[in-house]
Each structure stands twice: as structure tokens, then as C-alpha cells.
Amino acid sequence: MTGDAALILIVEDEPPIRRLLRTTLAAHDYRTLEAATGAEALAALRHHRPDLVLLDLGLPDIDGLSLIGQIRAKGPVPIVVLSSRGDEAAKVAALDSGADDYVTKPFGADELMARLRAALRHRLQQQGAERGFTSDDLSVDLVRRLVRRGAEDIKLSPKEYDILEQLVIHAGKVLTHKHLLREVWRDESVDPQYLRVYVRQLRQKIEADPSSPRHVLTEPGVGYRLV
8 A cells, every 4th residue: 555545534333334444445555544423523534634535424423414514614525425225315415415426335346446536536627627528439628618529529509518517527426406407507496307308418419329328327316427
């Protein structure tokens, strides 16, 4: 393990899960800190500078959503939530409170590592004021408002472009329906069905196979992610 390996703060009250996370992260060359309560997590944030917080919402002393708000108020450290299976409402609430992503229990090591890498990469992009995105055949230049699939220029409608812009700015992060409606329509009360229609149209233009998208992925019941 190298000295510049990312430092992950594990906030989890169940010792067996903490042990599993510690072992899994160490095997992938991450350094770890541990906290069993919200109070311990806040103390760790005061005394250390973790690169990412891995947070279980079900803590004994502080409501998980409240803790996300307190962590977010201290700075832009990425927060990846550990969520109970199928608890879509909690996932949406956590993301809207400021979390970057979530991992559903029980989780696989490969998925967990992919989510952590995406959250860390997203924070680096924000710090560097990233204004573009390239992945396989898709490239987006937000400065010049250019979208290409391979060598082909793609023409998007204003709404399609605004959705893609949000996904590029937050590449790797799950964006909730509420977030996209607020940023694109400026109105969270708009029927999410409109969003689904525009995302479907966007996929028709930027995906090689819209029925099996590789760029804009659906997080069922929650929102969308650009990968």
C-alpha cells in the first residue's frame, strides 16, 4: 500500500460489516478509518481528511440523512451510502441530501470498488472544473456545446442537451429525478414521465444500441447515471 492511497472513512455500526469493508478496501490498496457512530464520524472528519466517506444510514445516534447534511456542510468530500436492498425512498433522500452514490446491501466487491472509483473521479473532475466527457465513442464538449458519437456530430434538442449537460457535470454520480427536474425544468413538480421521454430520445441519439445503453444508465426508481 502506498502513502498516497485514498483514505476511506467507514461509518458503520455493525462490526462484521466494518471488518468486511476494511478487508475489502485494504485488498484494493485503500487506507481506512472507522467510526461506529455519527459522533465518531464527525470527530474523524475534524481530525483527518478522508478522501471519501462510506456511510451506513442506520446509525444508533444520528439520523443518516442529518449526518449527510452535516458532512456536506464541512466540505465536498464524496459520500457513498450503504443502503438496504429495495429501499428506494431512502436512496433518493440520501442523494438529494448530498450523497454522491449508494451501494445496496448485500454488495459485491467489484460493484463497491466501481462506485468508489466513480465517486472519487467525480470529485477530481469538479475540482478541475471538468467541462467535457469522453467514453468509448461518445464525446461531449460543454464549452463549445458539441456532442459527437465517433466522428458524427449529434444534434440534440435544448432539453436533451440540458439533461446530458447535467449528467456530464456529475459524471459517475447518480442524479435523481428530482435533481434533473429542478435543474432542467426548474420545477420539481413536473411529471417525471417527461424526463423519461427525453432520456429515451437522448439515448436514441447517443447510444449505439439504445435498448442496451452503455452511457446513460437507469437507476430504477431513483434516477440516472452517466458512466
